[in-house]
Structure formats: C-alpha cells, structure tokens
Amino acid sequence: MDLHLDRITLVYPDGDSTLTAVDDFSLTIPSGTTTALLGPSGSGKSSLLAVAGGLTRPTSGVVRIGGDVVFAPGGGLAAATRTRLDQIGIVFQAPQLLASLTALEQLELHAHLRGRRPATVRAQAMALLAEVGLADQAHKRPAQLSGGQRQRVAIARALVGSPRVLLVDEPTSALDHARGTQIIELITRLAHELDAATLVVSHDSSTLGSVDGTVRMLDGRRELLLPVHAD
Amino acid sequence: MFVALRDLRHARGRFALMLVVITLITFLVTFLAALTAGLSRESTSAITDLPADHLAFAMPAPTDPPEFTASSVTADQWRAWAETPGVRSAEPLGVAMTRAESPATTASVTALGVAPGSAVLPGGSPNLAAGTVVLSAGAAQALSAGAGDTITLAGQELRVGAVRDAEVSFAHTPVVWTTLADWQSIGARGGDGADDRADAPDTVATVIALTLDSPATGAIATTDATAGTTTVTTTQARSAIGSFSAENGSLTTMQVFLLVISALVVGAFFTVWTISRAGEVAVLKALGASTGYLLRDAIGQAVVVLLLGVGAGTALAVAGAALLSDAVPVVVTPATTALPAVALIGLGLVGAALAIVRITRVDPHAALAAH
Structure with missing residues (x-):
C-alpha cells in the first residue's frame, strides 16, 4: 500500500511563540519503492518522519496508508501505537537496540508486542537476520556487535512484522561511505522484496544511489521532487 | 515479561x-x-492462655484503667460474678510477682493463686494442695527444681507437687501455681499475708477469671456496676500488664x-x-x-x-x-x-x-x- 503524507504541517511551541517544523508538506511513496528525504540539519526531516510514524500528531494534514487515514490531528495515542505495531517499521538514527536482548530476541519482541509467542516468528526472524548477513550473530547482544551490525539488526527488526511502511531515520550517520552505501542498498532491496513504501531520511546524498526517488526539504517545506521511478 | x-x-x-x-x-x-x-x-501468656474469656478487675477507683498491680477482688465481688446469669465459671485468680528460692538458686517468678479444683491451672489441679506448688517448665528450669523438691516462696516453704510442660509466664517471669490460701499467705503484693488496703479486708485474689456463655456487653456492664469491677477480655487484659x-x-x-x-x-x-x-x-x-x-x-x-x-x-x-x-x-x-x-x-x-x-x-x- 502507498504511503500518503497529505499537506502535513507541524508546529511546536517555542517559548512565547511557535516554531513551524513542517510546513504544508505533501508526498506519496508507492509501495515497494524507496524515497530519500534530503535536507540540512533542522530542515524538518526527522519531524516529518515522526509524523509519518505516528510518534507526533500533525498540527494539520493527515497520514494515509492506502486509503485509510492512520494519523491525523487529535488522533488517539493508543490507536497510533497499534497502527505503528501493525503497519509501520521504524529504523532510528541510532540502532536503539535493547541491551538485554540478543539479535534474534530483538526481532522476536515484535511478536510478543502483538500478543503472540515469540517462537511463531523465529523462522522469519532468522531468515531476516540471514538477509542482513547476521545469521551467525543471532545470539549475540548489542554490546557484542559492531556499529554496522547493530544497524543491520535494527533494519531486520523494523521488517519482521512485514510492515506496509518502512521509515528510516539517518541510517548512515555513524557509518563510513562504503558501509553507508551498503546499508541503503540493503534497505532498498528489502523494501522492494517486502513491497513496503519506504522513506529514508538522510543528509548524505552520496550513499543514495540505489533509492527510487529523492525529495529535498528546507525550512520545513518541500524543495524539489525528483520523480519516483521503478527499478 | x-x-x-x-x-x-x-x-x-x-x-x-x-x-x-x-x-x-x-x-x-x-x-x-x-x-x-x-x-x-x-x-x-499466663493471661492469654487462661481457659477464660474475660477478667474482672477491682480497681481502687472505678474509673482507673485495669492494672494487675492495683486490682484486688473481694469474696463479695467473686460471688456477685459467680451468681450472674450467663456466667459459666468465675474463678478467683491471684497474681503476684515474687522471689523464689531453691537449694540451687533463686529466681523471680509470678505466683498465680488458684482455688482448689480450679480449671485455671493447665491440666487441672490434682497435684495442687495446701503447702505445695506446681511449677511451669520455665520456673522449673530457672530454679533447677523438680517434683518432690522444696522451694521457698516469699519466705514460705512449699513442696513442688508437679512440673507442667506448659511455657507460661507473666511480665517475663515464669509462673508457679499455688493454692489461693497459700498465695494469700505469702502476702501477694505485701508479703504480710493481708491486703494493706483498709477498705478491702476480705481480699481473695487479684482478678476474677470469667467464662461467659454469651458475652453480652449489657450483662457485663450491669454486674460491673453492681459489683464495682471493671471487666475486659483476656486479650484486652494484656494492657493491664504495665511492661x-x-x-x-x-x-x-x-x-x-x-x-x-x-x-x-x-x-x-x-x-x-x-x-x-x-x-x-x-x-x-x-x-x-x-x-x-x-x-x-x-x-x-x-x-x-x-x-x-x-x-x-x-x-x-x-x-x-x-x-x-x-x-x-x-x-x-x-x-x-x-x-x-x-x-x-x-x-x-x-x-x-x-x-x-x-x-x-x-x-x-x-x-x-x-x-
């Protein structure tokens, strides 16, 4: 299903005044494609990603997955949480893995959050870890993995629920160029295989050769759209 | 989890x-x-283990809170309670802390004076006769004495009639049981064999242990008023022990x-x-x-x-x-x-x-x- 961001505006209180982080921003990402959102620090990329993931309610505008409005101003937190669990995978800027869980358990956690036995997703989790090249690291905790390995576990975790939408925030910020490019290629490939509409926030265009389209953002507004194209 | x-x-x-x-x-x-x-x-334990549910105190002033050290019940008060309808048993009970001596040692004990044939003594009182004493296990140990030995209680020699297994004590001292007559003669609190209160010449004991058929508050209050006593449950009576x-x-x-x-x-x-x-x-x-x-x-x-x-x-x-x-x-x-x-x-x-x-x-x- 496609991801639609329809005229999103996000305004934060800022002392006695307000700060517009996202200003009337619209974007559609077809399922199975990856769009990169580029822009300098403070341009509103991460704020837009937070709105797209239901972590922050928009001041105005709506987020749709397929034809369904999933996030809107005044929407309930519980419903947003459930939508995130059922339909959205998020990869954070830092891997944000739970220190006490092994790589495999990071993925099994998704099943537990949905009230299912972790064992029910074990085969899928192992397959995803194999996809990201970490099948032999499945029983290691984050402290025993390198930065790149942790980022790949985070990507596998975001995909374990077969989400319709994948949101990725600055996945290469802590990686060198070669590893960053590999990570973006991995995300693009998996998003295509899983038919997920994928939005990748980045400030480094040099690693984005594999994405389907690029959008630039400046001061909360959309600057330029390079048309989305299929592989 | x-x-x-x-x-x-x-x-x-x-x-x-x-x-x-x-x-x-x-x-x-x-x-x-x-x-x-x-x-x-x-x-x-000497009070809470009694086979009774209430204790009647006779305090110097009716408004005084019950205290074992100040209570003295008379024969009239005992009779008043014994004749109250609904009272299954009314047993006079003397309570006095004193010194006991055996040939081996001396120890602080609490002497409980009970009437002949009284059920107040654990196991009954077949071994308790005038001139004899029944020791609790703690008293026997403290005095290194057993059945047949002679001990001195407040200056009066008494033969040990029996030793009970029960660990019974009062204010942290082990209990010995004597007949009410012997308890009175060892002087209870005065040691001179008589109550030193002029207004209570016929003192027989410290309290009356009561077993009531139906502990109706009204009946207790009525008899308390006529007999001049203050009646509380055995649990409440714990507070009458100062320590x-x-x-x-x-x-x-x-x-x-x-x-x-x-x-x-x-x-x-x-x-x-x-x-x-x-x-x-x-x-x-x-x-x-x-x-x-x-x-x-x-x-x-x-x-x-x-x-x-x-x-x-x-x-x-x-x-x-x-x-x-x-x-x-x-x-x-x-x-x-x-x-x-x-x-x-x-x-x-x-x-x-x-x-x-x-x-x-x-x-x-x-x-x-x-x-």
Whole structure:
C-alpha cells in the first residue's frame, strides 16, 4: 500500500511563540519503492518522519496508508501505537537496540508486542537476520556487535512484522561511505522484496544511489521532487 | 515479561543489590515481628492462655484503667460474678510477682493463686494442695527444681507437687501455681499475708477469671456496676500488664516504620530504575508497545524482585529464629512470617507502581530525540 503524507504541517511551541517544523508538506511513496528525504540539519526531516510514524500528531494534514487515514490531528495515542505495531517499521538514527536482548530476541519482541509467542516468528526472524548477513550473530547482544551490525539488526527488526511502511531515520550517520552505501542498498532491496513504501531520511546524498526517488526539504517545506521511478 | 526477565538476567549486579536490600529489610521486619510476638507471649501468656474469656478487675477507683498491680477482688465481688446469669465459671485468680528460692538458686517468678479444683491451672489441679506448688517448665528450669523438691516462696516453704510442660509466664517471669490460701499467705503484693488496703479486708485474689456463655456487653456492664469491677477480655487484659504496653508499643512502632521505610526504599529503587530505562521505554513505545504492555512488564519485574527478596528474607528470619530460639523469645507463626511478607510485597508494589507510572508519561519522540 502507498504511503500518503497529505499537506502535513507541524508546529511546536517555542517559548512565547511557535516554531513551524513542517510546513504544508505533501508526498506519496508507492509501495515497494524507496524515497530519500534530503535536507540540512533542522530542515524538518526527522519531524516529518515522526509524523509519518505516528510518534507526533500533525498540527494539520493527515497520514494515509492506502486509503485509510492512520494519523491525523487529535488522533488517539493508543490507536497510533497499534497502527505503528501493525503497519509501520521504524529504523532510528541510532540502532536503539535493547541491551538485554540478543539479535534474534530483538526481532522476536515484535511478536510478543502483538500478543503472540515469540517462537511463531523465529523462522522469519532468522531468515531476516540471514538477509542482513547476521545469521551467525543471532545470539549475540548489542554490546557484542559492531556499529554496522547493530544497524543491520535494527533494519531486520523494523521488517519482521512485514510492515506496509518502512521509515528510516539517518541510517548512515555513524557509518563510513562504503558501509553507508551498503546499508541503503540493503534497505532498498528489502523494501522492494517486502513491497513496503519506504522513506529514508538522510543528509548524505552520496550513499543514495540505489533509492527510487529523492525529495529535498528546507525550512520545513518541500524543495524539489525528483520523480519516483521503478527499478 | 519478555523484556523484564531478560533485563533481570542482563543487569544481574543491579538486581542482586536490590535483592540483598529487600532481603535484609524483610529479615529485619520478620525477625522483629517474631521477637515482638515472643516478647508479648513471654509477658502475657499466663493471661492469654487462661481457659477464660474475660477478667474482672477491682480497681481502687472505678474509673482507673485495669492494672494487675492495683486490682484486688473481694469474696463479695467473686460471688456477685459467680451468681450472674450467663456466667459459666468465675474463678478467683491471684497474681503476684515474687522471689523464689531453691537449694540451687533463686529466681523471680509470678505466683498465680488458684482455688482448689480450679480449671485455671493447665491440666487441672490434682497435684495442687495446701503447702505445695506446681511449677511451669520455665520456673522449673530457672530454679533447677523438680517434683518432690522444696522451694521457698516469699519466705514460705512449699513442696513442688508437679512440673507442667506448659511455657507460661507473666511480665517475663515464669509462673508457679499455688493454692489461693497459700498465695494469700505469702502476702501477694505485701508479703504480710493481708491486703494493706483498709477498705478491702476480705481480699481473695487479684482478678476474677470469667467464662461467659454469651458475652453480652449489657450483662457485663450491669454486674460491673453492681459489683464495682471493671471487666475486659483476656486479650484486652494484656494492657493491664504495665511492661507489656510500653514494650509492645515500642516494637510495633519499629515494625510500622520498617514497613514504611521498605516501601520507600523499593519505590526509590524502581524510580531510579525506571528513570534509567526511559530510553528503552521510548524505543518500546516507538516500536508499538502499548502503555498496558509496558506497565505489565515493569510491574512483573517488580513482583519477581519482591517475591525473591521477601522470600529469601523470610526464610532467613525463620532460620535465624530457629537458631536463636533458646537465646531470645521468638514466635514463628503465619502471623509473624506470612503477614509481614504480604505487607512488604504489597507496600513494595505500591512504591514500585508509583515509580513505574512514569512510564505512561514517556513521549517516545522526545525521549528518542534526547537519547
């Protein structure tokens, strides 16, 4: 299903005044494609990603997955949480893995959050870890993995629920160029295989050769759209 | 408890510290409860073990609170109670603390004077006759005396008729039983064989032990008014032992403070733990964990820690009480072990819940941005 961001505006209180982080921003990402959102620090990329993931309610505008409005101003937190669990995978800027869980358990956690036995997703989790090249690291905790390995576990975790939408925030910020490019290629490939509409926030265009389209953002507004194209 | 149990295993040092503290607090609370009960029993068992449900006191002034050291009942008062409808038995009971001597040693004892044939003496009184005394196990041990020996009670020689297995004591002194006549002749509180109160020349005992068919408050009040007595239950009569009130009040206050402190400590532990978990909670929320899931996980973690800590502390206290039972008066019963354990777990959970409720206020976006 496609991801639609329809005229999103996000305004934060800022002392006695307000700060517009996202200003009337619209974007559609077809399922199975990856769009990169580029822009300098403070341009509103991460704020837009937070709105797209239901972590922050928009001041105005709506987020749709397929034809369904999933996030809107005044929407309930519980419903947003459930939508995130059922339909959205998020990869954070830092891997944000739970220190006490092994790589495999990071993925099994998704099943537990949905009230299912972790064992029910074990085969899928192992397959995803194999996809990201970490099948032999499945029983290691984050402290025993390198930065790149942790980022790949985070990507596998975001995909374990077969989400319709994948949101990725600055996945290469802590990686060198070669590893960053590999990570973006991995995300693009998996998003295509899983038919997920994928939005990748980045400030480094040099690693984005594999994405389907690029959008630039400046001061909360959309600057330029390079048309989305299929592989 | 998918994350909670793994956190427990992963942060072993931190949880071991919490377990040790909860174990020590539980040990303190439980051992203190056992000691309180033991001291209470050592102070009051002569009264609480009586085969009676009420005690009638005769105080110098009717408004005085009941006290064993000041009460003296007369034959008239005894008769008044014995003739009251609904009173199954009314037994005069003399209570006096005194010194006892045996050929081997001397000891403080409490002499309980009972009427011939009275059921007040454990096991009945077939061995209790004029000039004889029945010793409780504690008195026999303290005096190194047995059946057939002679002891001196307040200057009067009495032969030991029997030794009862019962551990009965009053105000921390072991009990000896004499006939009411001998109790009167050893002087009760004065030692001169007569009550020194001019207005009570026919004093027969300290209190009247009553067994009522139907302890109706109205009938008790009526007879109290006509006989000039003050009647309380045997449980309430514990407060008429001066040392018991002060001692029990102090120990109970310590227990209450320990319980409150334990709730605060557990609450503080989980507050620190929850604050340090803010980043993890934000990730879980961002991944789609509901607030209910997070609360169940955190409360489950607190329950595991409390059950382990309180269980270990209770076991330690029971073992300590068993080892020290000859040296200190301790009573190990469900009331002194299970009750403090349940209270500690309950209060600990309240403390933990107040800390964990912060989880509901974690904003995943803000927390992740700050992380």
